[in-house]
Amino acid sequence: MRENSEILEEAVSIRAADKVFNPDSDNEVQALLGIDLDVKEGDFISLIGPSGCGKSTLLRLIADLLTPTEGEVKVFGKTANQARLDQDYGMVFQHSGLFDWRDISANIELPLELKGWSKADRQARSGEMLELVRLEEFKDHYPRQLSGGMQQRVSIARALSFEPRLLLMDEPFGALDEMTREHMQVELLRIWRETGTTVVFVTHSIPEAAFLSSKVVVLSPRPGRIHSEITVDLGDRTDETREDPEFFKATTEVREALRAVEAG
Amino acid sequence: MTKRKALRTAFTLLVTLVLFVLLWEGYKWVGQQTDDHWPGTQFGLPVSTDDLTMPHAGDIFNELTDEIRAGRETLPMAVYLAKKAAFTFLEAAIGFSLGVIVGLMLAIFMLRWRFAERGFLPWINVSQTVPLIALAPIVVTWARLQGYPDMVGISLIATYLTFFPVAVSGLRGLQSPDSSDVELMRSYAASWSSTLIKLRLPAARPFLFPAFKLAATLSVVGAIVGEISIGTKTGLGRAILDFAQRYSVWPERLYASVIAASLLGLFVFGLVNAAEWLVIKKGREVLK
Numbered sequence: 233m234r235e236n237s238e239i240l241e242e243a244v245s246i247r248a249a250d251k252v253f254n255p256d257s258d259n260e261v262q263a264l265l266g267i268d269l270d271v272k273e274g275d276f277i278s279l280i281g282p283s284g285c286g287k288s289t290l291l292r293l294i295a296d297l298l299t300p301t302e303g304e305v306k307v308f309g310k311t312a313n314q315a316r317l318d319q320d321y322g323m324v325f326q327h328s329g330l331f332d333w334r335d336i337s338a339n340i341e342l343p344l345e346l347k348g349w350s351k352a353d354r355q356a357r358s359g360e361m362l363e364l365v366r367l368e369e370f371k372d373h374y375p376r377q378l379s380g381g382m383q384q385r386v387s388i389a390r391a392l393s394f395e396p397r398l399l400l401m402d403e404p405f406g407a408l409d410e411m412t413r414e415h416m417q418v419e420l421l422r423i424w425r426e427t428g429t430t431v432v433f434v435t436h437s438i439p440e441a442a443f444l445s446s447k448v449v450v451l452s453p454r455p456g457r458i459h460s461e462i463t464v465d466l467g468d469r470t471d472e473t474r475e476d477p478e479f480f481k482a483t484t485e486v487r488e489a490l491r492a493v494e495a496g
Numbered sequence: 497m498t499k500r501k502a503l504r505t506a507f508t509l510l511v512t513l514v515l516f517v518l519l520w521e522g523y524k525w526v527g528q529q530t531d532d533h534w535p536g537t538q539f540g541l542p543v544s545t546d547d548l549t550m551p552h553a554g555d556i557f558n559e560l561t562d563e564i565r566a567g568r569e570t571l572p573m574a575v576y577l578a579k580k581a582a583f584t585f586l587e588a589a590i591g592f593s594l595g596v597i598v599g600l601m602l603a604i605f606m607l608r609w610r611f612a613e614r615g616f617l618p619w620i621n622v623s624q625t626v627p628l629i630a631l632a633p634i635v636v637t638w639a640r641l642q643g644y645p646d647m648v649g650i651s652l653i654a655t656y657l658t659f660f661p662v663a664v665s666g667l668r669g670l671q672s673p674d675s676s677d678v679e680l681m682r683s684y685a686a687s688w689s690s691t692l693i694k695l696r697l698p699a700a701r702p703f704l705f706p707a708f709k710l711a712a713t714l715s716v717v718g719a720i721v722g723e724i725s726i727g728t729k730t731g732l733g734r735a736i737l738d739f740a741q742r743y744s745v746w747p748e749r750l751y752a753s754v755i756a757a758s759l760l761g762l763f764v765f766g767l768v769n770a771a772e773w774l775v776i777k778k779g780r781e782v783l784k
């Protein structure tokens with residue numbers, strides 16, 4: 233896995249990006265306006281904001297699943313399109329999006345298959361990934377035989393399988409209960425530390441954003457704009473961190489920013 | 497688990513068969529007692545119960561073991577019909593396979609080009625409103641003029657019936673993946689054809705198999721109707737045609753051939769079911 237000392241470049245750099253859906257029609261929506269955002273390599277940043285403020289849209293711009301109406305999006309110094317073609321990022325959606333007809337290993341191997349890896353290489357890698365997300369015994373199971381949290385871990389393993397430098401996650405733990413969610417957060421941080429991947433993480437949850445991130449980006453709604461960026465430094469986080477006064481301070485800061493946003 | 501299910505299906509089939517025979521004989525018996533009237537009324541029964549219209553179920557089954565002269569040899573009726581059915585099965589199988597290929601190609605074509613969906617789908621629907629009785633002689637005459645064996649024309653008629661459900665359900669199935677699954681493939685920079693092979697076709701299977709089942713039974717119908725309209729020398733269609741002409745003297749025979757046709761339909765349906773089980777059932781059961 234990559235060394236953290238390589239941290240030099242901007243992983244993501246967005247300049248004056250606007251996104252308008254269905255321009256010049258009755259259902260025109262200005263989803264994002266004047267977004268400037270930099271994510272350093274190795275960072276873990278969260279995007280938080282009220283529902284419909286454009287978090288998923290922003291993530292899709294980075295992923296080149298959408299193109300900005302104005303402005304530019306660079307990923308590792310390249311256009312977002314080039315970065316997608318180079319497979320610089322892995323994506324995790326809110327619903328795990330595993331393919332029912334593939335067993336767990338085959339799901340993890342999907343991106344490797346598309347890249348034309350040999351069967352032996354694929355199996356070796358999916359084995360490592362299963363170990364990383366601690367699901368070795370389940371490699372021959374099918375997605376429906378796994379709990380929601382386990383499926384989400386497979387989805388993370390799949391996104392990491394080809395060692396992308398950037399991990400884009402859209403409310404990956406949104407559908408999980410609180411205990412599983414907290415467990416998954418600790419797991420994600422462990423994986424993040426072990427792999428040195430840069431993470432952009434969309435969430436609705438204030439404690440989740442504060443716990444995970446080195447920087448929380450708060451978006452204001454319609455049109456989505458960056459309201460504020462809150463730097464968090466909780467050091468090495470464990471479950472005890474959740475009872476730490478520093479953690480409480482961080483959540484309070486994020487909460488107040490969100491209140492300010494909601495108040496308009 | 498699945499063995500038990502197969503046994504249960506066989507048992508259900510048997511029970512319904514017995515019930516049907518009881519109903520048939522019961523109705524016949526009542527009709528015979530009341531001279532084809534509803535008991536205690538002046539109202540006539542919808543179907544008269546004489547031995548010509550409704551032969552005894554036992555006589556029909558006996559007919560299956562009776563000898564029939566076919567050319568120079570004599571065979572039990574069941575064997576005779578099985579031979580005819582084997583020929584019809586071959587025609588139906590060719591028609592089915594062609595229909596599946598054509599249907600899938602149309603579905604993929606319509607998926608790839610939206611204008612094709614708009615331009616083709618109405619015509620595909622219209623195609624199925626052309627009565628088979630009118631279409632069959634056209635296809636058959638055409639095939640004969642080209643010097644093809646009759647089997648070609650007959651299989652094409654079966655194809656004509658089978659491609660339709662495959663094309664329509666196939667298109668729906670190919671379009672069934674969530675947009676997030678499609679985005680996932682896009683995030684891997686997967687080509688259109690990789691997305692088709694790794695995502696859309698596997699996702700279409702639950703839509704395709706019901707269509708295949710329908711198509712399989714339709715292919716038998718198509719083959720029989722094709723045989724009848726072409727007047728082939730062999731096949732179940734031929735047997736049905738012959739026995740229909742002599743229905744007034746020997747009704748049991750026509751019933752026997754109709755039973756053979758249903759059994760053939762059931763057989764092809766079972767084949768598709770088995771294929772489905774092999775292809776998609778594994779892994780779908782949730783761990784208990």
Ligand SMILES: Nc1ncnc2c1ncn2[C@@H]1O[C@H](COP(=O)(O)OP(=O)(O)OP(=O)(O)O)[C@@H](O)[C@H]1O
Pocket residue numbers: 253254261263282283284285286287288289290436
């Ligand atoms: N494909 C689309 N076409 C038209 N409008 C869209 C599309 N996608 C998003 N929008 C609009 O853009 C706005 C932002 O949507 P987005 O999904 O980015 O919000 P979000 O912050 O992710 O919301 P949530 O927290 O509920 O997931 C919304 O008003 C939405 O209606």
Ligand SMILES: [Mg+2]
Pocket residue numbers: 287288289402
């Ligand atoms: Mg969203």
